[in-house]
Amino acid sequence: MPDEMDEIISEFVTEAEETLDRIDPLFVELESKGYDKEMLNEIFRGMHTLKGAAGFLGFQQIIDVAHRAESIMKCLRDNGIAPSRDLMDVILTSVDMLRVLIGHVKLRDGAEEDISELLTRLDAAMDAPMEAVATPPALQSVPAPPDPVAVVTAEQVEPRESADTTEETVVVVAKKDVPPPASPPKPPAVADAVEDQGQQSSREREVVQTLRVDVTRIDKVMDLAGETVLARNRLLNLAMKIEQTYSGDPNIEGLLETTSFLDRVTSDLQLAVMKIRMQPISKVFSKFPRMVRDMSRQLNKDIDLEIFGEDTEVDKSVIENIGDPMVHIIRNSIDHGLETNAEREAKGKSRNGRIIISATQQGTQIVIEVTDDGRGIDVDAVRRKAMKNGLISEEEAEKMSDEAAVDLIFLPGFSTKEVSTELSGRGVGMDVVKTNVAKLNGYVEVVTKKDIGSTFRISLPLTLAIIQAMMIRIGQEQYALPQSMIEETLRVRRSDIKDVAGQQVLTIRGKVLPLFVMSEVLGVRSRSAVAQENSYVLVASVADRRFCIAVDELIGQEEVVIKMINGVESEECGILGATITGDGRVVLILDLAVIARRLFIASRK
Amino acid sequence: MTTGLVPVAGSSELSKAARANEILQLVTFALGNEEYAVDILKVQEINRMKEITRVPNSPDYVEGVINLRGKVIPVVSLRMKFGLEERENDSQSRIMIMDIQGITMGLIVDGVSEVLRVPENIVEPTPPMTSNVSTEFIKGIAKLEDRLIILLDMDRLIGKSDETALLEASGM
Numbered sequence: 001m002p003d004e005m006d007e008i009i010s011e012f013v014t015e016a017e018e019t020l021d022r023i024d025p026l027f028v029e030l031e032s033k034g035y036d037k038e039m040l041n042e043i044f045r046g047m048h049t050l051k052g053a054a055g056f057l058g059f060q061q062i063i064d065v066a067h068r069a070e071s072i073m074k075c076l077r078d079n080g081i082a083p084s085r086d087l088m089d090v091i092l093t094s095v096d097m098l099r100v101l102i103g104h105v106k107l108r109d110g111a112e113e114d115i116s117e118l119l120t121r122l123d124a125a126m127d128a129p130m131e132a133v134a135t136p137p138a139l140q141s142v143p144a145p146p147d148p149v150a151v152v153t154a155e156q157v158e159p160r161e162s163a164d165t166t167e168e169t170v171v172v173v174a175k176k177d178v179p180p181p182a183s184p185p186k187p188p189a190v191a192d193a194v195e196d197q198g199q200q201s202s203r204e205r206e207v208v209q210t211l212r213v214d215v216t217r218i219d220k221v222m223d224l225a226g227e228t229v230l231a232r233n234r235l236l237n238l239a240m241k242i243e244q245t246y247s248g249d250p251n252i253e254g255l256l257e258t259t260s261f262l263d264r265v266t267s268d269l270q271l272a273v274m275k276i277r278m279q280p281i282s283k284v285f286s287k288f289p290r291m292v293r294d295m296s297r298q299l300n301k302d303i304d305l306e307i308f309g310e311d312t313e314v315d316k317s318v319i320e321n322i323g324d325p326m327v328h329i330i331r332n333s334i335d336h337g338l339e340t341n342a343e344r345e346a347k348g349k350s351r352n353g354r355i356i357i358s359a360t361q362q363g364t365q366i367v368i369e370v371t372d373d374g375r376g377i378d379v380d381a382v383r384r385k386a387m388k389n390g391l392i393s394e395e396e397a398e399k400m401s402d403e404a405a406v407d408l409i410f411l412p413g414f415s416t417k418e419v420s421t422e423l424s425g426r427g428v429g430m431d432v433v434k435t436n437v438a439k440l441n442g443y444v445e446v447v448t449k450k451d452i453g454s455t456f457r458i459s460l461p462l463t464l465a466i467i468q469a470m471m472i473r474i475g476q477e478q479y480a481l482p483q484s485m486i487e488e489t490l491r492v493r494r495s496d497i498k499d500v501a502g503q504q505v506l507t508i509r510g511k512v513l514p515l516f517v518m519s520e521v522l523g524v525r526s527r528s529a530v531a532q533e534n535s536y537v538l539v540a541s542v543a544d545r546r547f548c549i550a551v552d553e554l555i556g557q558e559e560v561v562i563k564m565i566n567g568v569e570s571e572e573c574g575i576l577g578a579t580i581t582g583d584g585r586v587v588l589i590l591d592l593a594v595i596a597r598r599l600f601i602a603s604r605k
Numbered sequence: 606m607t608t609g610l611v612p613v614a615g616s617s618e619l620s621k622a623a624r625a626n627e628i629l630q631l632v633t634f635a636l637g638n639e640e641y642a643v644d645i646l647k648v649q650e651i652n653r654m655k656e657i658t659r660v661p662n663s664p665d666y667v668e669g670v671i672n673l674r675g676k677v678i679p680v681v682s683l684r685m686k687f688g689l690e691e692r693e694n695d696s697q698s699r700i701m702i703m704d705i706q707g708i709t710m711g712l713i714v715d716g717v718s719e720v721l722r723v724p725e726n727i728v729e730p731t732p733p734m735t736s737n738v739s740t741e742f743i744k745g746i747a748k749l750e751d752r753l754i755i756l757l758d759m760d761r762l763i764g765k766s767d768e769t770a771l772l773e774a775s776g777m
Binding site: 584 | 661662663675676677709710
């Protein structure tokens with residue numbers, strides 16, 4: 001019995017959180033649109049369901065807050081009032097409080113919050129719009145109708161294919177073209193609302209075939225798929241060798257056919273498993289309108305927020321870990337990037353500041369950008385600060401290009417409180433942003449222009465487990481390079497390589513690209529990559545940098561499973577991880593992004 | 606019989622005596638001319654040398670990484686870590702797989718000798734300047750009849766700076 005109760009409460013928490021996540025962005029939209037009956041209706045329903053469920057489980061504080069918020073929504077809806085900013089503040093505070101209260105339920109700590117002040121404010125707010133349209137303030141004292149409780153009870157007790165008690169679940173959406181839940185086409189009458197709600201949810205259950213699954217189960221499948229890939233690679237390798245030895249045997253053809261079939265199926269399996277973990281990035285983006293709105297109010301800066309690419313799907317781990325770094329960047333952009341309204345007008349810019357958040361998929365990379373049209377980063381101030389903090393010498397600072405200097409803000413030890421005031425805050429905790437992004441095998445870059453603004457670009461791999469790799473050999477060792485960053489491979493003659501100011505360059509289709517020798521970059525002995533008459537060159541493209549890398553030999557393309565190496569500082573060594581080849585050897589996967597950054601910063605000095 | 610049932614005053618002394626008689630199980634190994642030992646519970650397995658993939662730009666004591674049944678683990682040369690002179694690995698060299706602060710890693714030693722059972726009370730605190738190995742890694746010296754064995758504290762082997770690096774790496 002207690003287990004059952006536990007499950008019901010977990011279910012309540014998940015649903016309540018989803019409800020709040022769904023209605024949260026609506027408030028901000030509502031604020032900008034003014035009166036919108038459908039939106040109000042949806043918020044009303046969300047609050048109503050929440051209240052009903054909480055009522056069934058006896059969470060009094062949640063009921064108190066949700067009931068008042070619901071009443072205000074109802075009043076606004078029925079009387080056609082656009083909410084004022086102050087009213088919105090109160091309602092948003094109550095949404096925050098609901099989150100806190102639900103958090104307590106989730107942790108089962110039994111803690112209560114002091115909500116009396118909030119309730120008073122809600123009641124006062126309730127009276128205010130009432131006066132405006134002179135409707136009797138009777139709603140306030142109306143107790144929660146019994147009906148919703150009954151409806152929600154049925155919903156709660158209804159058995160579900162829910163996984164254990166673990167809270168962390170992924171929603172698997174079976175049919176993609178189904179509209180998101182709770183978007184009623186017509187605003188029904190108040191009395192019908194409750195009943196309609198019940199019908200709506202049962203209808204939804206028929207259409208949206210979703211399944212809550214414990215994340216650990218999916219991860220297990222993911223691991224197994226990874227192991228299968230390794231075994232497949234090994235098998236392909238063996239089959240090829242066997243074919244060479246026993247080429248006449250009639251069974252060989254069967255073996256080869258089977259292995260190539262397995263090859264295809266395994267690739268499909270991987271993709272399918274990867275997709276299970278993919279979720280739209282709107283899960284992260286949806287909280288930004290609210291955040292930007294709050295900051296805009298606090299700082300008295302008017303801001304136009306634009307969001308693109310919310311539907312871009314990314315791995316679950318990205319969803320979980322990209323939020324914090326993004327919040328950090330957006331805060332910085334608003335707080336210190338954007339000027340005040342007056343300042344902007346004085347500069348001849350539009351009065352409202354602009355923040356653009358976008359996500360796009362570029363090949364096997366996800367690129368997330370946060371752009372502001374503020375004052376930009378003062379590169380000279382960054383130089384001075386880095387010097388003062390002992391991160392670079394005076395000489396280095398002088399020689400450093402602007403681009404390299406801006407990158408200094410990502411260094412640990414750069415961001416101190418003192419710096420933030422003088423530098424108008426840019427760089428506060430940016431090393432944390434970088435570390436968090438690096439954990440996802442991604443990297444952050446910043447492009448800035450004085451008085452035009454700054455763009456922070458986060459590039460992440462689409463999946464964290466399996467990548468297409470180009471196998472190369474340098475000296476005795478084999479390495480893998482992520483295929484996504486390689487544009488093409490060439491064989492060039494010694495005479496094609498030119499020397500410009502101590503830097504070797506290659507001209508490829510009219511473009512002059514710097515050439516680096518991989519063995520020198522890695523500090524390993526090579527069989528003289530460039531001394532030979534012909535050498536193999538890869539054209540790499542990392543973000544907007546293009547360059548050539550000379551290697552000893554190109555082995556071929558392979559799908560590899562990335563294995564993390566615990567106990568080796570990967571970034572320091574310029575590696576993404578390692579993989580195990582068909583014959584059981586360990587091959588390191590080089591991190592071209594880190595290597596490129598190192599090369600370009602070094603070459604500028 | 607009755608005395609055994611009422612261990613009132615004697616209990617603490619009894620346990621102290623028991624502790625003195627506690628047996629340590631150690632794996633001993635050679636490094637240069639000296640003999641070292643670690644707690645047997647720290648050692649997962651002992652392997653012959655196998656192909657090691659070098660990791661560029663890593664600290665010099667990191668020999669590289671190996672494939673341990675599908676897991677990729679780092680291998681550290683204890684000689685280099687302790688600042689002893691470099692030596693080619695030979696047929697006697699072994700990779701001891703250990704669990705150090707939750708991280709599985711291999712340690713290359715010159716040769717593994719035996720499993721020893723010694724009473725805990727023969728272990729003495731480290732005298733200053735026992736060996737070339739800086740004393741911070743040393744738990745104590747076990748004095749046997751004709752030899753001295755240096756007991757290592759493996760958890761301290763990974764220094765402060767490495768530790769943060771490791772934590773970061775394992776956070777992935």
